[in-house]
Amino acid sequence: MKFTKKTGVILSVGIIAICLGYLAFGNFGQNLVYFFTPSEVSAFTQDHFGKKVRVAGLVVKQSVKIVPETKNINFELTDGKVVIPVTFEGIPPDLFKEGQGAVVEGYWDSDKRLHSQMIMAKHSEDYMPPDMKKAGVALPKKDFYKTLKVD
Amino acid sequence: MMIEIGHLAVIMALVLSAVGIVTPMIGLKRQNGVWIQIGKQAVTANFVLLSIGMATMIYSYATQDYSVKYIAATSNSRLPMFYKVAGLWGGHEGSLLLWSWILSLYCMMAVWIHWKTQPVVMPYLIAMESLILHGFLLLILFLSNPFERIFPVPVDGRDLNPLLQDPAMVIHPPMLYLGYVGLSIPFCFAMAALFSGRLGEEWIKVTQRWTLLAWIALTTGVLMGGYWAYYELGWGGYWGWDPVENAAFMPWLVATAFLHSVMVQESRKMFKVWNLFLIILAFSLSLIGTFLVRSGVLSSVHSFATDPGRGLFILAFLAFMLLLSFGTLIFRSGKLKSQIELDSMISREAVFLFNNLFFLVAMVTVFIGTLYPLLTEALKFKKVSVGPPYYNAVFMPVALGLIFLMGIGPYIPWRKASRESLKKHFLIPLLFSGAGLVFFAILGVHDLYALAGLTVVCFVLASIVSDFSKISMFWAKQRRVNHLSGLYVAFRQNPRRFAGIITHVGVLIMIVGIIFSTIYQTEKVVILKPGEEVTLNSFKIRLIKLYETTGPNWVAQEGFFQVYLGNTLIAQLTPQKRLFTVSQTPTTETALHQYDMGHIFLTIPEVAPDGSWARVRALYNPLVLWVWYGGAVMVFGAFLNIFRPKRKEIYSEGIATLTPFSSKKMVQE
Numbered sequence: 001m002k003f004t005k006k007t008g009v010i011l012s013v014g015i016i017a018i019c020l021g022y023l024a025f026g027n028f029g030q031n032l033v034y035f036f037t038p039s040e041v042s043a044f045t046q047d048h049f050g051k052k053v054r055v056a057g058l059v060v061k062q063s064v065k066i067v068p069e070t071k072n073i074n075f076e077l078t079d080g081k082v083v084i085p086v087t088f089e090g091i092p093p094d095l096f097k098e099g100q101g102a103v104v105e106g107y108w109d110s111d112k113r114l115h116s117q118m119i120m121a122k123h124s125e126d127y128m129p130p131d132m133k134k135a136g137v138a139l140p141k142k143d144f145y146k147t148l149k150v151d
Numbered sequence: 152m153m154i155e156i157g158h159l160a161v162i163m164a165l166v167l168s169a170v171g172i173v174t175p176m177i178g179l180k181r182q183n184g185v186w187i188q189i190g191k192q193a194v195t196a197n198f199v200l201l202s203i204g205m206a207t208m209i210y211s212y213a214t215q216d217y218s219v220k221y222i223a224a225t226s227n228s229r230l231p232m233f234y235k236v237a238g239l240w241g242g243h244e245g246s247l248l249l250w251s252w253i254l255s256l257y258c259m260m261a262v263w264i265h266w267k268t269q270p271v272v273m274p275y276l277i278a279m280e281s282l283i284l285h286g287f288l289l290l291i292l293f294l295s296n297p298f299e300r301i302f303p304v305p306v307d308g309r310d311l312n313p314l315l316q317d318p319a320m321v322i323h324p325p326m327l328y329l330g331y332v333g334l335s336i337p338f339c340f341a342m343a344a345l346f347s348g349r350l351g352e353e354w355i356k357v358t359q360r361w362t363l364l365a366w367i368a369l370t371t372g373v374l375m376g377g378y379w380a381y382y383e384l385g386w387g388g389y390w391g392w393d394p395v396e397n398a399a400f401m402p403w404l405v406a407t408a409f410l411h412s413v414m415v416q417e418s419r420k421m422f423k424v425w426n427l428f429l430i431i432l433a434f435s436l437s438l439i440g441t442f443l444v445r446s447g448v449l450s451s452v453h454s455f456a457t458d459p460g461r462g463l464f465i466l467a468f469l470a471f472m473l474l475l476s477f478g479t480l481i482f483r484s485g486k487l488k489s490q491i492e493l494d495s496m497i498s499r500e501a502v503f504l505f506n507n508l509f510f511l512v513a514m515v516t517v518f519i520g521t522l523y524p525l526l527t528e529a530l531k532f533k534k535v536s537v538g539p540p541y542y543n544a545v546f547m548p549v550a551l552g553l554i555f556l557m558g559i560g561p562y563i564p565w566r567k568a569s570r571e572s573l574k575k576h577f578l579i580p581l582l583f584s585g586a587g588l589v590f591f592a593i594l595g596v597h598d599l600y601a602l603a604g605l606t607v608v609c610f611v612l613a614s615i616v617s618d619f620s621k622i623s624m625f626w627a628k629q630r631r632v633n634h635l636s637g638l639y640v641a642f643r644q645n646p647r648r649f650a651g652i653i654t655h656v657g658v659l660i661m662i663v664g665i666i667f668s669t670i671y672q673t674e675k676v677v678i679l680k681p682g683e684e685v686t687l688n689s690f691k692i693r694l695i696k697l698y699e700t701t702g703p704n705w706v707a708q709e710g711f712f713q714v715y716l717g718n719t720l721i722a723q724l725t726p727q728k729r730l731f732t733v734s735q736t737p738t739t740e741t742a743l744h745q746y747d748m749g750h751i752f753l754t755i756p757e758v759a760p761d762g763s764w765a766r767v768r769a770l771y772n773p774l775v776l777w778v779w780y781g782g783a784v785m786v787f788g789a790f791l792n793i794f795r796p797k798r799k800e801i802y803s804e805g806i807a808t809l810t811p812f813s814s815k816k817m818v819q820e
Binding site: 054 | 493496501504505508509512516519533534536537538540541544545548549676678736737738739756757766768
């Protein structure tokens with residue numbers, strides 16, 4: 001094959017494109033974080049320990065406790081079936097509250113506890129201040145898990 | 152009553168937008184100008200009608216008419232007036248109305264400005280713009296109507312999301328929409344060119360300023376969104392690869408690529424199909440952005456109401472637009488073969504080619520990262536999320552490549568660069584960047600990407616400075632004036648090129664800001680009791696006291712902090728933990744102190760209920776202001792480009808061949 005300018009152009013563009021593609025997708029799998037429910041996490045076996053996961057659930061009422069010395073936060077997360085304990089070191093987001101939904105990113109470890117440094121909490125998309133429901137502005141309640149679609 | 156007038160006006164606009172699609176087509180078919188005139192009047196009328204719609208909404212917000220469902224959902228009597236009005240685009244319905252209103256405004260302006268000069272493409276333009284408007288008005292009236300009433304009438308509104316109660320948020324969405332919708336003008340001109348078969352360089356010349364205008368709005372919108380996230384969300388960063396940010400970033404990337412590649416078509420009549428493809432892609436991404444943010448498939452602070460019906464409609468509309476535009480492009484592409492081929496890989500054309508390649512790779516990366524999680528979820532696979540490492544892996548090298556091209560592109564000749572010309576232009580920049588590399592390495596920059604980035608920035612800067620000094624010296628000598636005047640002469644000779652370089656300088660400033668504020672950010676999170684202090688770099692930050700304070704619609708716990716550098720007091724900061732009383736929503740209010748173009752960034756994300764301690768997050772972001780200063784320079788450059796003075800050909804051909812602008816010189820060769 002004769003090496004023409006055109007093949008040269010196509011070759012160099014192609015090579016660069018492949019390099020960039022590799023950069024993006026060579027590690028694509030490792031850059032994905034999977035979502036789980038508390039039930040799924042509590043059923044994890046040895047080989048899942050220490051992998052980064054996101055767990056979506058409801059913060060159990062009256063479970064949030066500040067650990068006195070470290071000011072870490074311990075709380076429990078539930079999907080209605082299973083309750084899992086969480087230790088959180090970091091800054092809880094503004095909307096993190098008992099009885100509300102939260103997505104917790106962290107590692108499930110052999111001590112059967114979720115160790116997290118990041119919580120994503122959101123008010124539901126209905127964005128409903130509590131006393132307004134009485135005022136008659138309430139929108140229909142949406143599926144709870146739908147409101148947890150974070151990120 | 153008012154709201155019914157607005158509602159009626161929008162219904163009439165729906166009808167007239169249909170008229171705007173049909174009549175120009177009839178006019179074309181019958182070769183009768185009257186029909187096209189009707190289309191023109193419909194476009195103007197649509198703007199008036201939608202303005203009435205907007206005005207009645209704003210009036211109803213101001214007069215607190217909570218019988219309107221949308222107003223009841225996004226406003227409250229205790230809200231300051233400023234935010235009452237901004238509530239209009241605080242949610243789904245109102246922002247779509249704003250979108251349509253901006254579209255009608257742009258459309259009217261385009262029709263009026265180009266009516267006389269572009270008579271042939273006008274019918275297509277009117278029809279195309281009306282088609283887009285019609286689609287959006289259908290969506291507004293049937294699926295997300297902001298004029299809808301509720302009964303019983305609530306006593307008060309539900310309040311605007313506290314996170315949106317911020318000056319930046321008032322201007323940010325209209326800015327983004329000005330950008331998104333602004334891309335519709337070049338898009339419609341391109342479509343008109345495709346339909347009418349006038350596929351020369353004309354549509355590019357006509358739309359050049361429109362594209363710049365849209366680009367300015369988009370850039371400003373993205374930057375303001377970043378600044379808002381920086382201080383309002385209190386996390387200390389300005390870009391988090393949030394899908395909603397990405398939605399605005401994708402059209403920006405393609406629009407930027409387009410602004411570059413049109414220059415190749417203007418100068419060398421190449422990349423014809425490519426440019427059409429790019430502008431169609433850019434506008435499609437605007438629509439996708441609207442879809443992503445407004446259909447509720449993404450949940451974030453930006454999207455509120457979820458309604459699958461709306462998502463489905465926007466998706467169907469999007470599919471229709473994609474089929475129509477890309478279909479026409481494929482159908483017509485046979486006519487668009489450019490006769491000129493790339494001569495050499497060492498030429499300005501090749502630089503533009505790689506520029507486009509990099510921008511497109513960046514866009515595809517963001518696209519996949521944003522949509523992959525949606526796709527897996529839709530296909531009922533496991534839910535996933537894609538994190539910043541994925542984006543960074545691509546963006547670091549792509550950004551390096553793009554900056555490097557910035558140092559070459561404007562200084563390399565078209566067609567083919569000779570060895571001598573390369574040496575003449577790039578020897579000094581190369582030496583300088585080498586020196587920069589050594590300098591920063593000694594200074595203690597050890598991060599590989601930061602070091603590479605700064606080296607490349609040095610290269611581009613040296614390239615720009617050496618070129619400017621050469622030009623100014625040349626003209627100073629020619630006209631026997633000082634160097635500054637020489638530079639001015641050069642500016643008058645080629646204002647567009649100068650404006651472009653200013654935008655590039657803005658990018659450089661921003662890149663340096665990004666490098667320093669991300670890599671050299673220091674953070675401390677501690678628990679402080681009043682009287683205690685924390686050391687951050689060379690600053691001492693002392694919590695003096697914690698107390699309660701109130702605002703118009705919130706109560707807050709406020710911390711009073713003093714910042715010392717050595718023994719000198721340099722700042723007193725009062726971050727807050729607010730609670731918006733109507734919605735019972737807490738927010739973290741940041742306190743910032745500017746120091747050396749950087750920020751001391753203080754928040755108290757958690758305060759003990761009895762006020763005995765606060766969790767304090769203190770950050771030092773060096774050079775972070777450069778990110779926005781750089782952005783401002785970029786926008787300034789683009790403005791200069793839009794309103795550039797007419798190019799002055801003051802010199803005879805003989806002298807012109809001597810100009811140090813390599814482009815001119817090489818054309819002569």
